[in-house]
Amino acid sequence: xxxxxxxxxxxxAGRPVAPATGAExxxxxxxxxxxxxxxxxxxxxxxxxxxxxxxxxxxxxxxxVMIFGLESSSFFSQSNWLNVTNTALxxxxxxxxxxxxxxxxxxxxxxSAVLGLSGVLAAWVALHGFGGATAAHPLLATVAGFAVxxxxxxFVGLVNGVVIVTSKLNPFIVTLGTLEVCTGIANLLSGGxxxxxxxxxxxxxxxxxxxxxxxLPVLAAAxxxxxxxxxxxxxxWGRYTYVIGDSRDAALRGGLRVDRHMVGIYVLxxxxxxxxxxxxxxxxxDGAPQPDVSVLLDAIAAAVIGGASLSxxxxxxxxxxxxxxxxxxxxxGLVILNVQAFWQDVAVGVVLVVAVLIDQRGQLRSKLGxxxx
Amino acid sequence: xxxxxxxxxxxxxxxxxxxAVALAAAINACxxxxxxxxxxxxxxxxxxxxxxxxxxxxxxxxxxAKIPFYDTLxxxxxxxxxxxxxxxxxxxxxxxxxxxxxxPIVAAVCSKHPTFLLIAPTDPNAMRSPIQQCMSExxxxxxxxxxxxxxxxxxxxxxSNNTLGGQLAAQYVAKELGGHGVVSVQTGSxxxxxxxxxxxxxxxxxxxxxxxxxxxxxxxxxxESQAETDTSATLTATPNVGAIFNTTSTCQGPSQAIQxxxxxxxxxxxxxxxxxxxxxxxxxxxxxxxxxxxRAEGVTxxxxxxxxxxxxxxxxxxxxxxxxxxxxxSTVNSPVAKQDLYLx
Numbered sequence: 114x115x116x117x118x119x120x121x122x123x124x125x126a127g128r129p130v131a132p133a134t135g136a137e138x139x140x141x142x143x144x145x146x147x148x149x150x151x152x153x154x155x156x157x158x159x160x161x162x163x164x165x166x167x168x169x170x171x172x173x174x175x176x177x178v179m180i181f182g183l184e185s186s187s188f189f190s191q192s193n194w195l196n197v198t199n200t201a202l203x204x205x206x207x208x209x210x211x212x213x214x215x216x217x218x219x220x221x222x223x224x225s226a227v228l229g230l231s232g233v234l235a236a237w238v239a240l241h242g243f244g245g246a247t248a249a250h251p252l253l254a255t256v257a258g259f260a261v262x263x264x265x266x267x268f269v270g271l272v273n274g275v276v277i278v279t280s281k282l283n284p285f286i287v288t289l290g291t292l293e294v295c296t297g298i299a300n301l302l303s304g305g306x307x308x309x310x311x312x313x314x315x316x317x318x319x320x321x322x323x324x325x326x327x328x329l330p331v332l333a334a335a336x337x338x339x340x341x342x343x344x345x346x347x348x349x350w351g352r353y354t355y356v357i358g359d360s361r362d363a364a365l366r367g368g369l370r371v372d373r374h375m376v377g378i379y380v381l382x383x384x385x386x387x388x389x390x391x392x393x394x395x396x397x398x399d400g401a402p403q404p405d406v407s408v409l410l411d412a413i414a415a416a417v418i419g420g421a422s423l424s425x426x427x428x429x430x431x432x433x434x435x436x437x438x439x440x441x442x443x444x445x446g447l448v449i450l451n452v453q454a455f456w457q458d459v460a461v462g463v464v465l466v467v468a469v470l471i472d473q474r475g476q477l478r479s480k481l482g483x484x485x486x
Numbered sequence: 487x488x489x490x491x492x493x494x495x496x497x498x499x500x501x502x503x504x505x506a507v508a509l510a511a512a513i514n515a516c517x518x519x520x521x522x523x524x525x526x527x528x529x530x531x532x533x534x535x536x537x538x539x540x541x542x543x544x545x546x547x548x549x550x551a552k553i554p555f556y557d558t559l560x561x562x563x564x565x566x567x568x569x570x571x572x573x574x575x576x577x578x579x580x581x582x583x584x585x586x587x588x589x590p591i592v593a594a595v596c597s598k599h600p601t602f603l604l605i606a607p608t609d610p611n612a613m614r615s616p617i618q619q620c621m622s623e624x625x626x627x628x629x630x631x632x633x634x635x636x637x638x639x640x641x642x643x644x645x646s647n648n649t650l651g652g653q654l655a656a657q658y659v660a661k662e663l664g665g666h667g668v669v670s671v672q673t674g675s676x677x678x679x680x681x682x683x684x685x686x687x688x689x690x691x692x693x694x695x696x697x698x699x700x701x702x703x704x705x706x707x708x709x710e711s712q713a714e715t716d717t718s719a720t721l722t723a724t725p726n727v728g729a730i731f732n733t734t735s736t737c738q739g740p741s742q743a744i745q746x747x748x749x750x751x752x753x754x755x756x757x758x759x760x761x762x763x764x765x766x767x768x769x770x771x772x773x774x775x776x777x778x779x780x781r782a783e784g785v786t787x788x789x790x791x792x793x794x795x796x797x798x799x800x801x802x803x804x805x806x807x808x809x810x811x812x813x814x815x816s817t818v819n820s821p822v823a824k825q826d827l828y829l830x
Contacts, residue, residue, distance in 0.1 A: 187597040192623070196593035203586070305706055307585065309611035316615065399585045399612030403708075407581040441590075448594040454551035454580035 170418060170435050170468060177439060181446035188449055195322060198331045199396055201441040203228060203389040205434055207412035208419075209338050210385030212433040213345065215416050217378050218358040218425030219277070222288040224386040225409035226295035227269050229402055231262035231390030233299040236308035236400030238262070239315070251312030258315070259391045266387020267380050269295060274379030278372040299402035308400035319395030330392040337388065341381075342430035354378065358425030411440050414461065418468040439464060542601035542795055543573040544788060547592055549606045549632065551578035554760045554828035555735065555780050556606070559630060561829055562784025563604060570792055585612040596620035602641075602791040604784075606631040610679050626794060628787045631780070632679055633805075641799070642790045644806045646778035648680045651810040652687025652733070655755045658774050658812055659692070659699070659729045662753050666698030667728030670720050670752075672705045672713060674734040684733040684757060684776075702727070707736060714739035721747045729753040729773075737763045741771050759813075759828040767818040774814040777826045782808050 181188040207224045214221050235258035239245055243254030273291055277284050321329040345351035357364045357371050364371050394400050418436035421428030440461055447457045544567050548556035560576050567574040577595055579587035588608045593616060596603065603625050607613035614634050621627055621639050629643040637643060659669060671688060673681045685704065692699045702724060707713035713732065717740040720727060729752050732740055737756035744751050753773040756763060766772040790802045813823045 185598070187599075190597050192593065192619075193597045196590055196597065199593075200590040307609050307612060309609065320615065393586060397585050397589060397612050398615055399609055401585055401609075401612075403582075403584065405582045405584055405586055408586070445590055445594045448577050448591055449598060451575050451577065454578055458580055 168432065168435075169471070170420075170432060170439065173464070173468075174435050174439050174442065177442050177446065181442065181449065184446075185449050188446060191326065193445065193449070194326065195328060197438075197441055197445055199328055200445060201437050202328075202330055202334050202396070203393045203408055204411045204415060204440060205437040206334050206337060206385050206389040206392070207408065208415035208433045208437045209341050209430050210382040211412050212416040212419065212421050212428045212430055213341065213354060214378050214382050215413075215421045215423060216345075216358045216425060216428040217354045217375060218361060219284045219375060219378060220288065220413075220423075221270075221273065221379065221382040221386075222285060222409065223269065223273060223291040223295055224382060224389075224412060225406055226292040226299070227266050227383055227386035228390040228393065228408065229405075230269070230295040230299040230302075231266045231387040232394030233303045233308055233400040233402050234265055235259055235262040235315075235391045235394055236311055237302045239312055240308065240310055243312070245310040246312060248312045251314045254312045255314040255318065255395075259395075262391045262394075263384060263387040266390065267384040270380040270383020270386075271376065273383065274376030277379065278375055296402070303400065303402040305402060307402070309398060311398055311400075315395045316398040319392065319398065328396070330396050333388070333392060337385070338430060338434055345430050350374075350377075355426060358427070360426070411437070411461075414465050415440055418465055420468075420472050436468075541571065541573060542791070543575075544602045544604060544791060545595045545598070545600035546574070546576040546630075546784075547588065547595055547603065547605045548576065548578040549588070549608050550583040551576075551580045553735065554830065555631075555758050555778065558828040559606075559780035559784045562781035563788050564784075565781075566785045566788035566792075570788070572788075583608055585609045588613065589616045592616045592620060596623055596625055599623060600625060601795070603627045604630050604787050604791070607634055608632070610635045626791070628790055630783050630787050631778075637804070641794050642787070642802050642804060642806065644783045644787045644790070644808065646680075646780075646783065646810050647807045648683035648810075649687035649690075651757065651776040651778065652684040652689075652731075653691040654810060654812040655684075655731050655757075655774070655776055656688045656691035658814065659688075659731065659753065659755060660695065660697050662773065663699065663728045667700075668702060668724060668726055669699050670702045670705065670717075670724075670727050670730045672707050672716065672730060672732040672734070672736070672740065674706065674708045674736065681733045688731055688733075699728075707732075707734075707739070710736050710739035712739070714743045717743035718747065721752070725750060727752045729755065731755045733757050735760065735763075737766065737772060737775070741766050745771060761830045764818065764827055767813065767815050770815045772815065774812055776810050776812055777828070778810045779808050779826060780828065 178188075187193055207228065211221060211224065238258040238261045239248060239254040242257060243250060245254075248254040269291055273284070273288055276282065277287050280287070319330055323329060323332065345354065353364070353369055353374055356367070357369065357374060361371060415436035416428060416433045417423065418439060419429055419432035419434070421433065443460050443464065444457055447460060544563060546560055546563050548560065550556065556578065563576075564574050577591055579591055581587050585608050592603075592605065592613075596616075596619070603617075603620055605613075605617065605627065607617065607629060610633060614636050617627055617634065618639070626641055627639070628641050629637070629645070631645055633643045633645055634640065663669075669692070671685055673685050689701060702720065705713075705716045705720065707716045713734075713736045717730065720730070721743065730740055730744070732755070735756070735758035737754070737758075737760075740754055740756075744754055754771070755773055756775040757778075759775055759777055763772060763775055767775060786806055786808065790806075793799060793802050811826050813826065817823050818827075
């Protein structure tokens, strides 16, 4: 197996003309051919200006934070910090996993339903396996609930991935199907009602703030995002993800096990949705079967605001996190400023379209610059 | 060429700066207009300052933003707050009636420290924690429409008598059907607390009065389109359905399905009101609807807030139930009914 992977690496490295990969598109991901084909000097270490241009959405986030902070002193309060981070939690986890999928050329519409199902499952296991709020072993009930929920999330991802790669059906259709299935199962398990008879450990975990400023679920989400970002940037797995999304045919010709890789990314997406579900459920102390579809749309929007291309091959975990924070800061900042609710949707929509427009102009300029030497 | 690129960058920077200024101006304009649309005599700046000056601020968080029921409830709050010279604003989720959508809004509103928070909790248990957090920051809380299982620390709860609403619908159906027939009950999810009470009131009254009415399996329909589909399916499977009672504000969907169905048309009884429902009542396509009097809920809640503010907390009843009314196709245009209809 290891030998096979090495051959794959060599096959990719030996390609005389590699497809335009992440590095050439300015996302900082090293091309598999880098070892043998030295890149032009300007690609070796991006200049500070290039880094800023690549990460311009951080400036947008900073401007938003500044505006809201100047408009209302409440925005910089500890309680608002906790509110922003806790609210961004589920969108961020879904968004970073969705970004990995989008980069590879896939998409997962079942994430919000898996999120709902995992929250209900954790509550269901705690209630029916251990006695719910009156459980004799509440800690065990909590751990078991979390484990089962995340495992089922991974299983749904596995089903998504296997069906997609074996049937060659569009992932949009397959994951739409699992969205419905998971919603139905969550409603069957919960009787269509929110499940709130939980051991107190659920809420204790979900509402524990380290040093008063770092909610434990947010810390867990941050660790997940950092691990995924490192995996995407520094590992062969991450490089292959970009290569597959950039050109599936080239990846196949290069000897990559594309199908197996794609199944793995769908499992990642399902696991992330399961993790987000249990973290959200423990924070709210509520296993809610009805998926909030806006969470899924916000997750995809965050990935796109972060520069992910829906045609694959391009995106960044770090910028997606910033995209998710922009959406959350807009939502909460506009509430604090007492802007009417529907303007919040308008604001997110405008930011989404403007971000994509600016990003596309930047890409076009970058391509022209490369073509013109 | 180099000069040209630099020029482009300068223009870009200028555009970003202009965009930021425009965004700030737009936010200012939006927040100002939101303020002026409520009864607030002051700007939308943090209310803690205004509270310190002796003018209380009331904030209202509905289950979901901008539906006629909550708009009418909000109008009742605004009306009473204006009469008292208090500040008032409302913020609700535009996306969903859910704990996850309502929780961050409650936290954001409470970070501004209003004097009173009036809230319709989206879940009787899960919303306790964010409301508790709000109370721990010194905000006084009154529950409107829906309630919590644990109401400790809450000043008062004001809600509609949902069981009575179901009973009113049952009495109307029994009379229209002559005491016998098949009835379908449609309900939604996850608004368990209120809708379960309406369904139980409806079924309980018809069962306890020994009518010859029988019930189909309850239908769960969370949207107009789903309710339309489910109603069509019900009529296909059981053409002799005598009446359909929908415990949610979903009414156009079932009405459309009934009108599209050939042959026998069952009586449709809905809950709540909207301009569309009023029109359907006037056209006779809906037999009756139960109105909850949300304006009275809002007015009552602010009266209790005033009692608390003026040190008369001992006179505040812990729980207040507002009586619903039933409006039929034949009474919808009466002057009394006009007063009970919700705001468009």
